[in-house]
Amino acid sequence: MTHTCSHRRGAHWRLTPLLALWSAAGWAAAEAPPPPPPAPLLPPAIQQALQAAGIPAASVSMLVYPVEGGNTRLSLGADVVRSMASVMKLFTTGAALQTLGPAFTWRTQVALGGRLGPDGALEGPLLMRGEGDPSLVVERVNLMMLRWRAAGLRDIRGDWLLDRSAFAAPEHDPAAFDDQPLKPHNAGPDALLLSHQAVTLRLRPDVANPAWARVSMEPELSGVRLDAKVPLDDKAPCGDWREAMGLTLRPDAPPATGWTIALKGRYPRACGERDWPLHWPGTPRQDHTERMLDAAWRQAGGLLQGQVLASGPWPPETPVWFTWESPPLATVVRDINKFSNNVMARQLFLTLGRAPAPDARSPLGPATLDAARAVVTQYVVQSTLDASTGTSPCAGNALVMDNGSGLSRTEAASAACVGRWLQALWASPAMPDLLASLPLAGVDGTARRMGAATGRAHLKTGSLDGVASVAGVALGDSGRRYVVVGVINDPKANAARSALAALVDWTVHDR
Incomplete structure (x- = not known):
């Protein structure tokens, strides 16, 4: 025991100068600003497309995970609230299919x-x-x-x-x-x-x-x-x-x-x-x-x-x-999503804002934008609650509805909110009608020119000045289906659409 203690004291004496240096370095590190976070790791094809367009990672949100739940494959800026353009139609059409039902008619x-x-x-x-x-x-x-x-x-x-x-x-x-x-x-x-x-x-x-x-x-x-x-x-x-x-x-x-x-x-x-x-x-x-x-x-x-x-x-x-x-809602929703019809989306959104009328002779009162915003937001938040935590990625300011079409400079959402909403719709009775309404990559609608993953992804696309977005469900080589969300908010966003195509392609090739 004595020998051991003597050995430790000797070792302590010999290392004192080195410890002093470490101590000085520690104080210097404490006083220096923290290093910047590491650059996000993106698949090479996505990274190259963003770099070619001059788009920084801070302007991008991407999210990919299994539609039934499980480990996230890719997450970048998922909690950042961004303009989503016509991807916002997913909230309007999904909420309508769930609350009004696919057979609803005007x-x-x-x-x-x-x-x-x-x-x-x-x-x-x-x-x-x-x-x-x-x-x-x-x-x-x-x-x-x-x-x-x-x-x-x-x-x-x-x-x-x-x-x-x-x-x-x-x-x-x-x-x-x-x-x-x-x-x-x-x-x-x-x-x-x-x-x-x-x-x-x-x-x-x-x-x-x-x-x-x-x-x-x-x-x-x-x-x-x-x-x-x-x-x-x-x-x-x-x-x-x-x-x-x-x-x-x-x-x-x-x-x-x-x-x-x-x-x-x-x-x-x-x-x-x-x-x-x-x-x-x-x-x-x-x-x-x-x-x-x-x-x-x-x-x-x-x-x-x-x-x-x-x-x-x-x-x-x-x-x-x-x-x-009118034709049933399931048919109308198909026209809205396949061809990204803003006028029809606004009509549907306001329809969701019709409240029971105080006059018993009329089943519904006049629709207002405020009522429609409240109805859709509340329904989405309730549908995306985490059972274990009681929280929703769409709560607070993570979802901002305006006119329900995405043709707005105030309507916005986070990728996490969009992804969780798609996951909730996948598990709902509305899933077949909503999926059938989304453009099929490389085949029809607004996604017909997206050569990546042809026939393998049902996607809602979005485009405004400074905004390019895509969200939907893709089938991987492994047989698993994934929620995929990608959005770019940048003056050069439309020049970086190849990055969104690369995201969908990478999602599909999951082996």
């Missing part, structure tokens, strides 16, 4: 405000009430009119009164988001939304007049004239043909209430047939629905003595004469 109802005679004449107004059906495109409106004719209505000898009270949305400015009011995605919600508040100009080489283009408009809008004398350009490539068209939209001189859509440019023959969808701004008030109904009714052979006018709710106890039902 109803557009019609009532007669007077006696309908045997000659088809209605002695009074026609009343029309919408619930926000996003699918009332021109073909369905025309079919609805034909069914009215078949039911005996021919001549409306009063006004046509529109009840939009199902939505109590604030006045919409189509130029507010990107100062492009004629872009179709800038249409606002409407309880009586027809043809997405859009008109489509169709251009094609005219067989009858080989030197000219034939231009048509769909749907017809009452009081809107098309002035389009467009010669063909045999030499120009198709390119950005719209820039050469010289489009103008002008109101007729007062006191007229009509409008003129004019095209004055040259159309490249190389373009063949092309469509040009335009949002109808209808300034100083939104009148697309009124003009379209008037034109469609007259095209169906109907007569209208009065005008199509916005009004208030129907008088109490007014019986319904005709009901038009």
Whole structure:
């Protein structure tokens, strides 16, 4: 024992200078700032794509883990709240499938405000009430009119009164988001939304007049004239043909209430047939629905003595004469997600904001954006709670809903929230309908050009200025399915889409 202690004292004496150096180094380390955290480890293909685009890791969130739960394969910035662009539609469509059910339909109802005679004449107004059906495109409106004719209505000898009270949305400015009011995605919600508040100009080489283009408009809008004398350009490539068209939209001189859509440019023959969808701004008030109904009714052979006018709710106890039902929600959700339709997503989001009405005669009150935001947020948070901790990655500011479409500068979420929501939906009865609604990589929808993992990943994509995103479920080589989320918030985000494709590809090749 004595020898051992003597040995330790000797050792202590010999090491004292070294310990002193260590001590000094320790004090210096304590006073120096902590070293930066190590750079995140990313698969080489992802890292190379980000570096090629000049995107720092601080601008990126990525998350990959088994959809049934288990070890996380990749996590980078998963808790950072970022703009997700159209990936936010997953919250709207997923919550709708869960709460409304895949068989839910919107109803557009019609009532007669007077006696309908045997000659088809209605002695009074026609009343029309919408619930926000996003699918009332021109073909369905025309079919609805034909069914009215078949039911005996021919001549409306009063006004046509529109009840939009199902939505109590604030006045919409189509130029507010990107100062492009004629872009179709800038249409606002409407309880009586027809043809997405859009008109489509169709251009094609005219067989009858080989030197000219034939231009048509769909749907017809009452009081809107098309002035389009467009010669063909045999030499120009198709390119950005719209820039050469010289489009103008002008109101007729007062006191007229009509409008003129004019095209004055040259159309490249190389373009063949092309469509040009335009949002109808209808300034100083939104009148697309009124003009379209008037034109469609007259095209169906109907007569209208009065005008199509916005009004208030129907008088109490007014019986319904005709009901038009939308396709089921599962079909509508497919259109929203496959083609990232912002207008339809906003309609669905507001529908979720309809609360029970205080008036027992009406099952639902008017929808508001505040109510829709609260309903979706609360449902997502409750659905993503961890049973062991009672917490959700979507709680607090990790999920911020605005209009439910992602076409917003305030709507945002963390990758952890998106991933957990996808995991919750996978385990829910909504899973088959939601999965079928998502674009299939390399096959259809907005993911058709994503060559990585062709046919192996159902993905919702998103794109805004400074935002590129993807989220969905991918099938690995091992047979396991994974939640995959990737988002880039950076001025050069769109130049780094190859990094998101590399993420999906790496997820699939899990062996």
